[in-house]
Amino acid sequence: MDVLEKLYATPAGKFVARKAGLADPPRLRRGRVLPTGPVVLAELDGGGLGRATLAQLGIEAAEPLLDLPESRTKDEKGRDVPPRYSTRPGAIVVDATGVREITQLEGIRRALRPVMRSLEESGRVIVLATDAADVEGLEAKAVAQAVDGVNRTVGKELRGGATANLVFVRRGTEPADLASTMSFLLEGRSAFVSGQAWRVGTAERRHSVTARPFDGRVVVVTGAARGIGAAIARTFARDGATVVAVDIPASGDALASVANEVGGSALQLDITSGDAGARMAEHVARVHGESSRIWAVVHNAGITRDKLLANLDEKRWASVLDVNLAAEMRINDYLLTHDVPGGLAEEARIVGIASTSGVAGNKGQTNYAASKAGVMGLVWAMREELAARPITVNAVAPGFIETEMTAAIPFVQREIFRRSNSLNQGGRPVDVAETLAYLCDPASGGVNGQVIRVCGQNLVGA
Amino acid sequence: MTSRTAVVVGGNRTPFVKAGGRYADASAQDLLTAALDGLVARFGLAGQEVGEVVAGAVLKHTRDFNLTREAVLGSALSPHTPACDLQQACGTGLEAVVYASNKIRLGQMDVAIAGGVDSASDAPLVVTERLRKAMLALSRARSLPDKLTALARIRPADLAPVPPAVVEPRTGLSMGESQALTTAKWGITREEQDDLALASHRNLGAAWDAGFFDDLVTPYLKVARDSILRADTSKEALAKLRTVFGKGEAATMTAGNSTALTDGAALVLVAEEEYARGRGWPVWAKVVDAQVAASDYVTGREDLLLAPTRAIPVLLERNGLTLDDFDFFEFHEAFASTVLATLKALEQNGVGTVDRSKLNVKGSSLAAGHPFAATGGRIVASLAKMLHERGPGSRGLVSICAAGGQGVVAILEA
DSSP states (O other), X not given: OOXXXXXXXXXXXXXXXXXTTOOOOOOOOOBSOXXXXXXXXXXXXXXXXXXXXXXXXXXXXXXXXXOOGXXXXXXXXXXXXXXXXXXXXXXXXXXXTTOOSGGGGHHXXXXXXXXTTTOOTTXXXXXXEEOGGGSOSHHHHHHHHHHHHHHHHHHHHOOTTOEEEEEEEOTTOOHHHHHHHHHHHHSBTTTTOOSEEEEEOOXXXXXXXXXXXXXXXXXEEETTTSHHHHHHHHHHHHTTOEEEEEEOGGGHHHHHHHHXXXXXXXXXXXXXXXXXXXXXXXXXXXXXXXXXXXXXXXXXXXXXOXXXXXXXXXXXXXXXXXXXXXXXXXXXXXXXXXXXXXXEEEEEEEEEEOOHHHHHOOTTBHHHHHHHHHHHHHHHHHHHHTTTSSEEEEEEEEOSBOSHHHHTSOHHHHXXXXXXXXXXXXXXXXXXHHHHHHHHOGGGTTOOSOEEEXXXXXSTTO | OOOOOEEEEEEEEOOOEETTSTTTTOOHHHHHHHHHHHHHHHTTOTTOOOSEEEEEOSSOOGGGTTHHHXXXXXXXXXXXXXXXXXXXXXXXXXXXXXXXXXXXXXXSOSEEEEEEEEESTTOOOBOOHHHHHHHHHHHHOOSHHHHHHHHHTOOGGGGSXXXXXXXXXXXXXXXXXXXXXXXXXXXXXXXXXHHHHHHHHHHHHHHHHTTTTTTTBOOBTTBOSOSSOOTXXXXXXXXXXXXXXXXXXXXXXXXXXXXXXXXXXXXXXXXXXXXXXXXXXOOOEEEXXXXXXXXXXXXXXXXXXXXXXXXXXXXXXXXXXXXGGOSEEEEOOSBHHHHXXXXXXXXXXXXXXXXXXXXXXXXXXXXXXXXXXXXXXHHHHHHHHHXXXXXXXXXXXXXXXXXXXXXXXXXXXX
């Protein structure tokens, strides 16, 4: 901690910071915790999926207040104010899946205006719309995209740790396909996901939403010795997984303590070795039983070798691409093509870690950005390739996350990174872990080929 | 009773580090707990109960009277796992494996963890005999004059602690001095010793580079490799070292061909064969048989560290084997000349010839270091893995010499 940072943490420092407009960031609701206030459902014409999905989760939807001219009142200065909720809503679900025309977008405005200043802390705005690919006509396709503009802006206007996200549902999507996503968005698990839009379609196989989705399932996590990887191991273990924690042999002691803490096992393995996939399978069969199969592989291991391109040599270039992208592909390739003891289950999940650097580029990180953008390309391409199998492939793209690695960034720069998102703070490793666990949930079979940013709606690449 | 077989399914150790190095602040219990936690993690045993954990240490504080049980309680294993301390000087680790294997064979348990630890950095410091006696007198004294008399007996020099030394109580000779007698008696040359040391470093270095230890070692306190290892050492570099044991012309033993004081811990996971297969554990090697022997070194008629030469023929005969029936020989390198004198003695006694190309092929104590009680666990885990890689039917012979003129030898078979 440098001097400036120490000063900043003192009461006097905090006072000055507040005066300068650097208010204490809101404390986010995290974990498997629903909002305390009611979940309001605004069902627009042609909707219905939202109500059915909430019903499946056992959540009783409250009626929305709509901002109609006749329902407005005047404040003391004579200005129009929208109708006011008697209890602050915890979340609002706007079911716009039937919206096809520009004029119908008014329904969204009407439903959202009354909640913009009344949502509880860490409240939720969840908008459902039909994917542009599944609607007919130019206007309907344009309208689908227009909804995303609303979503992204609402995310920026919300306060108190509240988030806004949009789910584009594909044709044929049933409540059972959407339930895991709805549950994730409502709960604290999605604390640091805001301003995002992703697609949900039909699952090859349907599973119901439970609090311990990984009971009896083996999940392999690479790079699990510390930071985000250790948080991933803990989060999956909390949700019932038998975790195989993988890291390079040199990190073996930290790895062993993570593995023992979560009651899993440790595999000291350099993921860039040619037989890494085979050794993962061998380990699973050996330690967790001959009949065990891998339910999910979390490709978290990654390295940085930052240099401006003007100073970047072939070694730094190649090592980053090999660890962050090529190794992951070799492991996937082995596991997807070898039906061996301890290998990938018939139905399975593969998730990777992209980065906002991959989305937007980042100075000094051509190699890293290439590898991380490559992970996104891989996700999109694998979805097509695995279309016939009940295996989903997804990724998350973390923004600024508080880790040992980011703690090394100089204080002022770090504080700027932290605050350059809609939630005014850095994310925690667990936020990345929760999103990965949601993607790996057996009930998330309808979520495939998606890259979800866990960045608090960072300005970078948004 | 149906026949039961004890098999080695895996192992784990800390990297070995020269005494006073990176583990200087770690106690023997810390080291043993670390080795245990690494093994538990490797086999996903957190929270589980193991039949028994048996281990020991040569340099032991009185507070470590229950060293192994304390390590278990500090580890991720279930607290219902019982533990036992066992000690036979440098034979401790191997003797622990024999103990565990025998109990498994007898049906007293299905799975055990066996090995040892030593920290020369954490060696107990002892007060002088005069100080001890004065303190006893002081505690017995009732009156003030008596107390003052007792205190007055203490001289300033008595207050200095007695540094720990590994000395044979009956000969007063240190291990190195004893071995210097053996080296001279058997005519072991400096060059032969340096060659053996060089091979040890080269073999251990190559094994590390090949990833052989990836599933045998868990890093500890930011040490990821054995720190004594000098993979790039040369014949010339070893030849330059000055001698430390022996006198004049006969002095051939150096810091390069003698083991250094070392800190480290090593354990192996032993299980009943069917039980191991049932759990999907790899059956690396069976613990076939073992033999202990002791030499008459006090009279000077025999050598302090050559007791294995008495144990090996007995073991071979009982199992109907000769030295030609082995694929690997793991002879603990207390000193290079110990191994060389052992080989000579075996030949001279008509036991047979050890094929040097099969000897310590992944390096041994000269390069890895020798935390006394940990050496047995290191050797058994490595040998079991080598045999597993070689294939069914392959055999290995372990030979470990120990203080007090003792020796433990054992046969492992894939």
